[in-house]
Amino acid sequence: MSIPTVTLANGTVVPWLAFGSGTSLWQQDASAQVASAIKAGFTHIDTAQMYANEDSVGAGIAASGVPRTELYITTKLDRLPAGTSVRDALVESLKKLRLDYVDQFLxxxxVDHPDLKQTWREMEAVQAEGLTKAIGVSNFQPKHLDVILDGAKVVPAVNQVEYNPYLFKATQPVLDYCKKHNIKVSAFGGLNPISRFAGGPVDPVLKKAAARLSADTGKTVTESQVLQLWLRKKGIACITSSSKPERLSEYVVVNTLPDLTDAEEREIDQAGAQAHHRVWATWIEEGL
Ligand SMILES: NC(=O)c1ccc[n+]([C@@H]2O[C@H](COP(=O)([O-])OP(=O)(O)OC[C@H]3O[C@@H](n4cnc5c(N)ncnc54)[C@H](OP(=O)(O)O)[C@@H]3O)[C@@H](O)[C@H]2O)c1
Known part of the structure; x- marks a missing residue:
C-alpha cells in the first residue's frame, strides 16, 4: 500500500499518518500499542519528552522488528531544566528511543521557552549535527514564529497544532502564516468533533460525506475517516491515536480512500466554523 506523504521544505518526506504516544498513553507504557500500530501499518510514530514514555516507545519500535529506515519518528522538546541544553535533552531522548537520530524534533x-531565539539556535545546531533530520515547532502562533524567524538560519519545517473543523476559523491565521513561509502543518485532536464534541454542527456533513464515500468505494467509510480525509485534503499530516486495535486498522485504511470533493471540504469548513472548541494549549485563547 502506498502511504500518502507530506514533503518538507528541506526535501524530507513525512508519512502523512502518525500514531501518537500522548493523550491516553501519557505517562503510560506505550510499548504494546506502538508495536501494534506499526504492525497495523503505521510508519510514523509521534512522541514527546513531556509524555514521559519515550523509553517504552523505543521498546515498541524495537519489538515491531521493522527496520529503522522504514520508520519515521518525531519527538518534542520539553521545557529545559536549568543548566541543560537542547542537545542534552535530545541525546537523552535518543537513548530512551534507542535511536541514532529522529526524523523530526519539535x-x-x-511558552515553555523564555528565550525562544536561543532555543531555536540550539535546535539548528542539533540538526546540523545530524541528531535530527528536520526541526520544527508545535503549538506556535504567528507571534511566536515571528520571534524565531527573525535571524533563523533554518525555517521550522513543521508546526504541529490542534486542528479540526471546530478550530477552522481560529487556526486560519496560523495556516496562512505557515503557507507563506513553507512551514508544513501537522494536526492532533483531529477527531475531537467525534470523540469529545459529538452532537455539534459538523455531525450531519460528516455523515453525508461518509455515506457518499461508502457508496463510491463499496467499503464502510466512517465519520472518523472523513475527519482524517479533511486534514489530508488540506495537506495537513494527521497525528492520531487509539487504544483499540480495530481503530488502528480503521485509521490506516484512510491511506487507501479517495479524497473528499472540494464541495465536501467546504461544507465541513463552514459547519465547523459555527462552533469553537480547543482542548490543549488553552493558553492560546488568552493570547499568550
Ligand atoms: N503537540 C501537542 O501539543 C500535542 C497535544 C495532544 C496530542 N498530541 C499528539 O497527537 C496524538 C493524538 O492526539 P489525539 O488523541 O488528540 O488524537 P485524535 O485523533 O483526535 O483522537 C484519538 C482519540 O479518538 C478516539 N476515537 C476515535 N474514533 C472514535 C469514535 N468513533 N468515537 C469516539 N472516540 C473515537 C480514540 O479513542 P479510543 O482510544 O477509544 O480508540 C482516541 O483516543 C497524541 O497521542 C500525541 O502524540 C500532540
Whole structure:
C-alpha cells in the first residue's frame, strides 16, 4: 500500500499518518500499542519528552522488528531544566528511543521557552549535527514564529497544532502564516468533533460525506475517516491515536480512500466554523 506523504521544505518526506504516544498513553507504557500500530501499518510514530514514555516507545519500535529506515519518528522538546541544553535533552531522548537520530524534533510549547531565539539556535545546531533530520515547532502562533524567524538560519519545517473543523476559523491565521513561509502543518485532536464534541454542527456533513464515500468505494467509510480525509485534503499530516486495535486498522485504511470533493471540504469548513472548541494549549485563547 502506498502511504500518502507530506514533503518538507528541506526535501524530507513525512508519512502523512502518525500514531501518537500522548493523550491516553501519557505517562503510560506505550510499548504494546506502538508495536501494534506499526504492525497495523503505521510508519510514523509521534512522541514527546513531556509524555514521559519515550523509553517504552523505543521498546515498541524495537519489538515491531521493522527496520529503522522504514520508520519515521518525531519527538518534542520539553521545557529545559536549568543548566541543560537542547542537545542534552535530545541525546537523552535518543537513548530512551534507542535511536541514532529522529526524523523530526519539535519545540513542544513556545511558552515553555523564555528565550525562544536561543532555543531555536540550539535546535539548528542539533540538526546540523545530524541528531535530527528536520526541526520544527508545535503549538506556535504567528507571534511566536515571528520571534524565531527573525535571524533563523533554518525555517521550522513543521508546526504541529490542534486542528479540526471546530478550530477552522481560529487556526486560519496560523495556516496562512505557515503557507507563506513553507512551514508544513501537522494536526492532533483531529477527531475531537467525534470523540469529545459529538452532537455539534459538523455531525450531519460528516455523515453525508461518509455515506457518499461508502457508496463510491463499496467499503464502510466512517465519520472518523472523513475527519482524517479533511486534514489530508488540506495537506495537513494527521497525528492520531487509539487504544483499540480495530481503530488502528480503521485509521490506516484512510491511506487507501479517495479524497473528499472540494464541495465536501467546504461544507465541513463552514459547519465547523459555527462552533469553537480547543482542548490543549488553552493558553492560546488568552493570547499568550
Ligand atoms: N503537540 C501537542 O501539543 C500535542 C497535544 C495532544 C496530542 N498530541 C499528539 O497527537 C496524538 C493524538 O492526539 P489525539 O488523541 O488528540 O488524537 P485524535 O485523533 O483526535 O483522537 C484519538 C482519540 O479518538 C478516539 N476515537 C476515535 N474514533 C472514535 C469514535 N468513533 N468515537 C469516539 N472516540 C473515537 C480514540 O479513542 P479510543 O482510544 O477509544 O480508540 C482516541 O483516543 C497524541 O497521542 C500525541 O502524540 C500532540
Amino acid at each position: 519545540v513542544h510549547m513556545p
